[in-house]
Amino acid sequence: MAITAGGIGSGLDVEGLVSQLVAAEGQPALLRLGTKEARLQADLSAYGTLKSALSTFQDSVQALNDLESFQARKATSSNVDLFSATADTTAVAASYDIEVLQLAEAEKRRSGDFATDATVVGTGTLDISLGTDTFQLTIDGTNNTLAGIRDAINAASDNPGVAASIINVDDGVGGTVARLVLTGDTVGATNTIGIVVDDDDLSDADTSGLSQLATANLTTLQAAQDAKIEVDGQAATRGSNSFSDIITGVSFSLTKAEVGTVETLTIDLNKDSVTAKVNSFVSNYNSLIDTINELSAYDADTGATGALLGDSALRSVQSQLRQTITASVSGLDFGTLAEIGVTTDENGKLTVDSTTLDEVMTSDFTTVSQLFASDSGLANTLDTLLERYVASDGILTARTDGLQISIDSITDDRERLNDRLAVIEARYRAQFNAMDLLVGQLQALGGYLTQQLASLPKPNSINSN
Numbered sequence: 001m002a003i004t005a006g007g008i009g010s011g012l013d014v015e016g017l018v019s020q021l022v023a024a025e026g027q028p029a030l031l032r033l034g035t036k037e038a039r040l041q042a043d044l045s046a047y048g049t050l051k052s053a054l055s056t057f058q059d060s061v062q063a064l065n066d067l068e069s070f071q072a073r074k075a076t077s078s079n080v081d082l083f084s085a086t087a088d089t090t091a092v093a094a095s096y097d098i099e100v101l102q103l104a105e106a107e108k109r110r111s112g113d114f115a116t117d118a119t120v121v122g123t124g125t126l127d128i129s130l131g132t133d134t135f136q137l138t139i140d141g142t143n144n145t146l147a148g149i150r151d152a153i154n155a156a157s158d159n160p161g162v163a164a165s166i167i168n169v170d171d172g173v174g175g176t177v178a179r180l181v182l183t184g185d186t187v188g189a190t191n192t193i194g195i196v197v198d199d200d201d202l203s204d205a206d207t208s209g210l211s212q213l214a215t216a217n218l219t220t221l222q223a224a225q226d227a228k229i230e231v232d233g234q235a236a237t238r239g240s241n242s243f244s245d246i247i248t249g250v251s252f253s254l255t256k257a258e259v260g261t262v263e264t265l266t267i268d269l270n271k272d273s274v275t276a277k278v279n280s281f282v283s284n285y286n287s288l289i290d291t292i293n294e295l296s297a298y299d300a301d302t303g304a305t306g307a308l309l310g311d312s313a314l315r316s317v318q319s320q321l322r323q324t325i326t327a328s329v330s331g332l333d334f335g336t337l338a339e340i341g342v343t344t345d346e347n348g349k350l351t352v353d354s355t356t357l358d359e360v361m362t363s364d365f366t367t368v369s370q371l372f373a374s375d376s377g378l379a380n381t382l383d384t385l386l387e388r389y390v391a392s393d394g395i396l397t398a399r400t401d402g403l404q405i406s407i408d409s410i411t412d413d414r415e416r417l418n419d420r421l422a423v424i425e426a427r428y429r430a431q432f433n434a435m436d437l438l439v440g441q442l443q444a445l446g447g448y449l450t451q452q453l454a455s456l457p458k459p460n461s462i463n464s465n
Contacts, residue, residue, distance in 0.1 A: 018428045025424055033417070037410045044403045046295055046307030050314065051389070051396045053291040058386040060284040064277060065379035070369030072270040075250060079263040083229075084253045087267050091249030096265045099230040100257045104187035104241045107224035110167075111213055113177035117147040117166045122209030127196040128153065130184050133160035139210060146180055149213070153182075161185035162193060180213070181221070188239030189226045193218075227254055269365045271358065278357060278368070282342060282350040285325070289348050292318050313399055317389055322348065324381055329374065334360050334367045337378070 064070075073087035082100050107130075114121070123144050126137045135158040143152045146166060153164040163183045171177045182193050194215045201209040207217055226237045229252075236246050244251035250267065296314055297306040308314045325344065328335040337343070341356030361368060372379050389395050 018425060021424075021428055025421060033410050033413055037407060040403050040407050040410075042307050044400055044407065047313075047396055047400045047403070049291060050295060050308065050317075051400070053288050054317070054386050054396070055390045057284050057288040058383060058390060060281065061379050061382045061386065064281060064372050065377075065383065067369050067373045070274055070277065070373050071366060072273045073249065074268045074270040074272070076266045076268070077263065078265075079261075080255070082254070082256050082258055082261065082263055083265075084255070085265055086251045088249045088251075091247070091267050093267050093269055095267070096247065097230075097232050097262050098265050099259070099262045100227075100254055101230060101235075101259055102225065102228040103254055103257045104227035104239060105222055105225045106184040106187045107191060107193045107220070108181065108183045108222040109193050109218040109220055110182070111146075111180040112207070112217060112219075113171065113179060114146050115177065117150070117168075117178045118145050119178065120144050121146055121149060121212060122199060122201060124200040124210040125198040126210070126213065127198075128159075128162055128182075129192075129194045129196075130160045130162050130186065131188075131191040135159050144210075146178055150180060182218075184224065187224070187227075187241065189224050190239060192224045229254070269361070271361045271365070274361060274365075274368055275354070275357060277372075278340075278342065279352060281372070282352055286349045288321075293348070313389075313395055316395075317385075318348075320385055321382075324378070324385055325350070327381070329371050329376055329378070332367050332370050333364055334371065337371070340368055340371065 068089050071089040073089060073091045073093070075085040075087040075091070077084050077098075083098060121139070121144055123139050123141065126139060126149075127134055128137065135156050137149075137152050137156060139149060139152070143149060150164040150166055153159065153162060161184060163185065165181050165183070166178055167181055168176050168178050184191050184193050195213050195218065197204050197211050197214040199210040201211070203209070204211050204214065205216070211217065226239050227241050227243070228235065228237050229246075230236070231246060238246075241254040242252065246252065247265075247267075250265070292314065293306075295306045295308040296311070296318070297304075298309055299305075322344075325337060334340050337350070340360045341353035342350055343353070345351055357368075371377055374380075387394065391397065
């Protein structure tokens with residue numbers, strides 16, 4: 001195969017000329033493809049921004065679709081050091097006098113005195129009960145000390161909730177004694193601690209051997225007891241410090257007893273919670289409108305436009321949002337946002353008239369919850385509308401999928417253009433190489449002719465001979 005080097009014959013920069021001609025040939029197409037891709041990428045980004053804004057608003061709308069959260073009650077204790085309370089939607093707005101007479105307590109019992117925790121108590125079996133639940137321990141030579149019995153109680157897999165500990169206290173004469181302390185983990189008068197002994201010394205009722213731990217030989221440090229309160233002077237007893245079956249819809253949590261101190265429990269409609277929900281909805285809606293306005297903006301002075309100005313999908317969702325926001329929910333005395341004080345300004349954003357909203361809640365507290373969270377309310381209607389756009393098979397997904405296909409096709413167009421330019425480059429190179437060869441041949445012929453002409457005798461030299 002012959003080796004060629006363009007420009008040797010003619011002296012021209014053949015490679016440079018070919019490169020420039022090929023670049024000039026491909027530049028318009030490359031610019032066109034680049035411009036098209038930039039436009040498609042801008043549209044794709046804009047749709048992504050719109051979809052994200054709609055999804056964020058949808059999340060906030062779905063959070064509103066809860067009737068109970070809109071109909072919340074607020075329970076207020078005048079002295080939380082004594083008791084606190086919460087109220088659900090079944091609670092009636094009212095106030096009550098509350099006196100905490102007694103807290104529910106768990107039982108605590110102790111044994112008699114032992115020299116140390118290593119003192120041998122005895123052997124046999126212990127049936128230990130907490131309320132109606134009982135478990136049994138076998139006490140033998142491996143665990144018959146005070147510490148061994150403590151550890152056996154705490155390690156029992158069927159222990160219903162009796163904790164054992166040992167305390168070392170003064171004996172009153174300058175020394176110390178060890179005592180086994182049993183504490184129940186459940187409050188209430190029925191949760192007493194008892195021990196029935198089967199003593200290997202054959203006497204279960206004396207004060208020696210394992211019988212020292214029988215119920216009759218234990219001292220009560222804290223009796224199991226129920227909580228007691230008075231509600232408007234009426235007594236109520238419960239086996240826990242937390243209960244919800246005295247006042248309908250109200251849950252109590254008792255902290256401290258103080259006989260003779262009467263405090264107040266107030267149940268109110270939680271208008272603050274509803275106001276916060278309405279304000280949050282308005283804020284989230286306005287954020288969405290800001291995004292829509294930015295994407296559809298037009299500046300007459302500069303000619304600058306939003307990425308989706310004139311886009312049909314954007315116009316459609318904008319129009320449907322406006323229609324939904326201003327629509328009426330049938331069957332309600334206050335069936336529109338405007339009637340509860342939420343109106344639309346000239347920029348398409350919502351504003352809240354707090355005074356009107358408070359007046360509506362005072363006259364008809366449930367209407368606001370029905371307006372937002374009923375089956376035909378705003379939250380459900382908006383959620384259905386937004387889902388058509390942001391779902392995986394929704395309108396915006398179809399748009400972005402189509403744009404991505406178009407962007408991917410540009411890569412194919414560039415590959416085809418490169419193939420075509422490679423063919424053009426080969427043709428130019430062949431043409432220039434042929435020209436270069438011809439010019440070289442002509443230059444060589446010219447040089448030969450010049451030499452031949454130079455060797456011919458000059459006219460004057462012939463006449464002189």
